[in-house]
Amino acid sequence: MQIFATSPPPGAAYTNAVPIIPQHSTLRHVQYPVPPDLDITEKPWALPEQTSIVFVHANVVDPANERVLKDVTVKLKHGLVESVGKTSNESDMGLTVEELQGVVIDAKGFYMCPGLIDCHVHIMAVPGYENIMETINGVRDTAIIRSAWVLKNMLSQGFTTVRDVGGATKPQAEAVEQWLTPGPRLFQGGPVLSQTGGHGDSTDPYGPQVCCGVRGAGLGRLVDGVPDALRAARELMRKGADHIKITTSGGVGSVTDKLEATQLTKEEIIAITTTVKNMGGIITTSHCYTNDGIRHSIEAGVGGIEHGNLLDEPTAALMAEKGIYLTPTLAVHGIIMNPPFEKFLLPSQREKNAMVRDAGLIAVQNAEKAGVTVCYGSDLLGVQHAFQTQEFVVRAKVLPSPTVLKHATTNPAKLLKMVGKIGTIAPGAFADIIFLKANPLEDVTIIDRQNEYLLGVMKEGRVVRSRIEGLDVEVPLW
Structure with missing residues (x-):
């Protein structure tokens, strides 16, 4: 021996x-x-x-x-x-x-x-582009190939499970499961579903229309009306999506919407959340910064909120009461403003980023105080994936270390319905x-x-x- x-x-x-x-x-x-x-x-x-x-x-x-x-x-x-x-x-x-x-x-x-478990990643937002719009609208086949680097880099940093919330597909998850592509265990939901003019709409507002809003790296798909929403959700679930992500407020990275805009109708959201539930999905989660958007989402059956930077105490209490998960993504707002990434955003995007950057620290404290189950999220793009662990540093500024570690272990295991298996x-x-x-x-x-x-x-x-x-x-x- x-x-x-x-x-x-x-x-x-x-x-x-x-x-x-x-x-x-x-x-x-x-x-x-x-x-x-x-x-x-x-x-x-x-x-x-x-x-x-x-x-x-x-x-x-x-x-x-x-x-x-x-x-x-x-x-x-x-x-x-x-x-x-x-x-x-x-x-x-x-x-x-x-x-x-x-x-x-x-x-x-x-x-x-x-x-470690990261519940908000974009493996299809790959390196090699100068700014956020080029990253989102890059060639999908190129993104699929380059995503192998993203996955290996995540695993190298200690992330053994990740949840992709915009772009990844079942075949990529299977490649990881079989170790053909080494990477973290991958939960995927295909493209994010957004209304026209919403956070997931990356089309040129003055250019030719693209069918279904699907273009570039395939991070988003447009749905307008209940039939559209039903069809898209059913197609994603048929393709093996573990979950579906929607957008119910404006976002930093989108150029055609205001941050405070409430997106998708209640009927459209219900069509999606009902489909996910009926077809065996884990959860419908929503990109949302505002309290109005969060309440709008909860009323329509959403089970998780991504970002939530403007979350106040009453809305946090509602989330806790309803058992809604929160996945903040705080570090990215600082990373994206510092060299060499300061030109990654357009001026209008930088303005919106400033509105939510510091507010996120207050929001995560409101969530913890109310008893919301908070999970770890990074939301990084391109070579920013190399900073995936920076989120620990940012959260530790306002929360105790044991609490932050739960965000990346115990809590995501609950969200992903993997208690006892991961975390x-x-x-x-x-x-x-x-x-x-x-x-x-x-x-x-x-x-x-x-x-x-x-x-x-x-x-x-x-x-x-x-x-x-x-x-x-x-x-x-x-």
Whole structure:
């Protein structure tokens, strides 16, 4: 038995490993004539079963209960957490002969935290463009290909589950699930549904009309009237959408609407929310900044609000009463105004951004005070995806670290109907884990200082990033 040391030397680089190629695959090269036992349904990119790993003397972060489980043994098998229990004082630490012959890591020198969950991403808003309109209206096929970088970058930062709210599709989620495209577990809902002249309308107001408002990277689709809304919602659900996002107020990134505009009629929204419910979707969520828009959305059956920067105390109380989720996206408003992104927005967009930037900090406090379930959201575009963990820093200015950590673990698990499977390190959960040099419950902003504090990332028991001796990278991202 070899128990590996826990801490990398100062300045140690992340492990570079040779990618594992499934040795059982017969499709890399086959000499004619075709063997009679050739499996033509094989997915040759499929990875072998995960290695069983045991961590002893571990410090396990439990966000739900705001505590650290100290000196415990964590056993991982088949990509899941098999057990979590006190490390035995016996010489064999209570491990079986088979476990002792496998990978055993002495984890006393770091903290094991559940993988992070981001509930507001746009993987189709890819790098390579100068401003927001070019990003939104880029070529869709190009966006699909470049989204592989976005997904890998998110996983590299410790996000093991994300919810895309504008553009991603079922085939992309399946590619991630099969590890053809390494990335976070992907919940997707296709394009956001918007009225003509609404936040999701990226068409040129003076140019030729585009059918259904679908153009560019496919982040939005226009619906006008109940039949239109029904058809669009049913088509998205037929294509495998996990949820549907709509827009019920103006937005920063749109150029044809006012921020305070209330969008979509109650009847249009009800058509969508009813369809999502009847066809088995998780939730209908709405882009909305204003209190009027939030109340309008709730009355029509929406279950979640994105942004909510202008949320006041009475509306927050209504959200809590109705069990409505809130996913603020605060950091983006500062990131997008600073070099080199200051020209990313048009002048009219910068003006609207200023209206909601600081207000968001008050809104998230109102939500927490009222008892709203708040989730983590980044809403970044292009190369801004590299700043995905900055949201921890912004929220920590006004909220305690344990509360902010729940936003990215415990609470999203509830929103996504995945309680017990993600956002926790407990028996039966996916082995989605980030390894940290310090306790995020004491200072959640360490998650943003990754060169110093992030020691490794694991999703479904597969290590994708590591500076921990003995914890080798199985699926390199770069």
